[in-house]
Amino acid sequence: MFSEKVTLVNPQGFHMRPASLLVGEVGKYDATVTIVRNGAEIPGNSLMAIMAAGIKCGEEIEIRAEGAQEAEAGRAVVDFIAAGMGD
Amino acid sequence: MEFKGTAASAGIGIGSVVVVEEPVLEYVSSTVEDTAAEAERLGAAIENYIEYTNEQAAVMRESVGEKEAEILIGHVVMISDPYMKGEMVKLIEGGMCAEDALVQICDMFATMFEATGDELTMQRATDVRDVKTGVLAELLNKRPVDMGTLPLGSIVVTHDLTPSMTAGIRPGAVEAVITETGGLTSHSAILARAMEIPAVLSIAGVCHRLADGDQVIVDGSTGVVTVDPTEEQLEAAREAQAAFIAERAELVKFIGCRSVTASGEQVELFANIGKPEDAAQAMERDAEGIGLFRTEFLFMDSTSMPTEDQQFEAYKKAALICKNKPLIIRTLDIGGDKEIEYMGLEREDNPFMGFRAIRYCLAREDVYRTQLRALLRASAFGEIRIMVPLVTCVDELTAVKALVKRYMQEFDQEGVAYNPDIQIGVMVETPAAAVIADLLAEEADFFSIGTNDLTGYTMCADRGNDKVRYLYSTCNPAVLRSIRNVISAGNAAGIQVGMCGESAADPMLVPLWIAFGLGEYSVSATSVLATRKAISLWTKDEACALAEKVMQLKTATEVYDALQEAAR
Known part of the structure; x- marks a missing residue:
């Protein structure tokens, strides 16, 4: 299983646009991606659940990935978040 | 068969009825096996x-x-x-x-x-x-009617024309609108006029009295709806429609002209808007400025208090569209009649005499500070003026001025640009403000008479109440005297006096406003050219002679008849 911590850097946090871009990123790989924040697990393929979590700039979260392409998926998601999610 | 309703948007529409009902999404909960x-x-x-x-x-x-x-x-x-x-x-x-x-x-x-x-x-x-x-x-298989796919020649019949329904209307497809509720100043009326669609409002039960496919003629100028017209009636309606369209085209001649009386007195002719983007339409119709920008949309269209930046962007957008023409922005005018959860406004027995508009804003300085700071920041981008609604005493105006001064000092420290000479004026819409107009004029940079509420509050009559609507008329001597008093007090103090209610655009009343010395008329964008024409038809002397006669009459009916007879 892939697991790595990353800090949100985009000032607006997970609002609709970055959240849907992230879900798009997750969809490219054969892996189940989960965002872990304060012990709570948020499905990485759910725009609604990610937005509802209201994760803000400066927060550290953990990205987990399991499946055939877990390493690629996890890496892509972590890099995407670290790069500011297009904001 | 004929129906009579409120003539809310001029013009003739001929076509077939489409009854548009907002679906009721009710269902009974159940448990399922399969x-x-x-x-x-x-x-x-x-x-x-x-x-x-x-x-x-x-x-x-x-x-x-x-x-x-x-x-x-x-x-x-x-x-x-x-x-x-x-x-x-x-x-x-x-x-x-x-x-x-x-x-x-x-x-x-x-x-x-x-x-x-x-x-x-x-x-x-x-x-x-x-x-x-x-x-x-x-x-539930109850899809809302899609206004965007209505066939050409549709007459929309509905309970109430809501903004969301209007969004889908294709200009040209809808010939006319008929509703069960709403008066001249309702959303339905304002939207219909903005889209130049003839409208007759307030025909009780019309959604059931007309059926899909009924052929009707809608006369938005008289308020008459003719069902199953005869060939002669259709012929007459087509002629009237053509004449109306020609008249509208005639008004195009007034584009680019100054707004002057027949004897050469120049006045200012502004438009009322509800959203920043409406300013563009107003400018297309040749408005010389914006006399009333209602800011409520910012608060109604939101689920939380709009931030200073959001408000600033909206005001700045309007200011940039107006270039350097005057832009009078009214601060938040809201009370317990509107359900806006996040504002913490409680239901009141009498919201129109309750905790609303400037009263709310002065009590909630956090809310008002956000709006006034946004307005000040936007004032660096155009000729923005601040208008305070529902003023009843001088203290309210001095309180607003003190706040504005304080926020200017904040900006000086923050190094943020604003217009230090920004004008702050009063929307005169309460009998109290009308009576102390001379006192307010010493403190205000301008007046704008809100005739809709001034008429309602003066006559103590709700225009939406069928039983007392007969009292709701600007022709009442009480209302006309009030308006005359406000204009004289403002002119005596040397400040600009404008008018931003429906009455500013009423051609029958225009000679009175000329005689009283009104300096600025603010009307709906679609009425700008017609009002410029109405003003051009009177010399100051003729208007004064008519006013002198009318102001001696004792009843609204007499006033109305005299003005109708003299109307040009």
Whole structure:
């Protein structure tokens, strides 16, 4: 299983646009991606659940990935978040 | 057969009736046995909703714009979330019906969005609820009528024309609108006039008295609806329609002209707007400025208090469209008659005499500070003036001026640009303000008479109440004396006096305003040219002679008759 911590850097946090871009990123790989924040697990393929979590700039979260392409998926998601999610 | 209603938007419409009813999305909760079939029913509803919404977005992109279409695309993105659907299916598998599962999960997400404390996400809660309503309509097979696909020559018959319904209307497809409720100043009327669609309002039960396919003539100038017209009636209506269109075309001649009386007195002719983008239409119609920009939309269209930046952007946008023409922005005018959850306004027995407008703003300095700071920042981008609504005493105005001064000092320290000479004026709409106009004029930079509320408050008559509407007329001597007093007091003090109610555009009343010395007329964008024409038809002497005669009359009926007889 892939697991790595990353800090949100985009000032607006997970609002609709970055959240849907992230879900798009997750969809490219054969892996189940989960965002872990304060012990709570948020499905990485759910725009609604990610937005509802209201994760803000400066927060550290953990990205987990399991499946055939877990390493690629996890890496892509972590890099995407670290790069500011297009904001 | 004929119906008579309120003539709310001029012009003649000829066509066939389409009754548009907002669907009632009620259902009875049930438990399901065949959970697989129920999940499939939900899946089908969601697919239909996505297909329908995508089509709507395509129409919207053509007829309104990319930005509006994006909102609908966002709804599709939300409902396409596999996890959300999965949660609904889980509930269905536990025996819940699809409707309940949908409502429960959507409400849960909407509540979570609202709890995030993040401005952008909180606003999305409204979208989640829109999605819920849309899918529920599919489940119940009660899709709202799509105004965008109405055939040419449609006469829309509906209970009330709401802004959301109007969004889909293609200009040209709808010949006329008939509603069951609403007066001259209702949303329905304002929207119909803005789109130049003839409208007759307030015909009780018309949704049931007319049926799809009925042939009707709608005369938005007289308020008469003729059902199943004879060939002669149709012929006459076609002629009247052509004449009306020609008259409208005639007004085009007044584009680019100054607004002057026949004897050469120049006045200013402004327009009223409700959104920044409306300023563009007002400028197209040759308005010389904006005499009333209502800011309520910022607060109504939001699920949380609009931030200083959001307000600043809206005011700045309007200022840039107006270039350096005057832009009078009215600060928040809201009270217990409007349900805006986040504002903490309680229901009141008598909201129009209660905690509203400037009273609310002065009590909630946090709210007012945000708006006044946004206005000051935007004042660096145009000729913005601040107008204070519902003023009843001098203290309210001095309090606002003190606040503005304090925020200017904040900006001096922050190094933010603003117009240090920004004008602050009073919207004169209460009898109290009219009576102390001379005192207010010493403190105010300008007046703008809000005739709609001034008439209502002076006559103590709600224009929406059928039983007392007969009292609601600007022709009442009490109202006319009030208006004359305000204009004289303002002129004596050397400040600009304008008028921003419906009466400013009434050609019958225009000679009175000329005689009283009104300096600025602010009318709906579609009335700008007609008002310029109305002003051009009178010399000051002629207007004064008529006013002298009219102001001696004792009743509203006598005044009305005299003005009608003299009307040009």
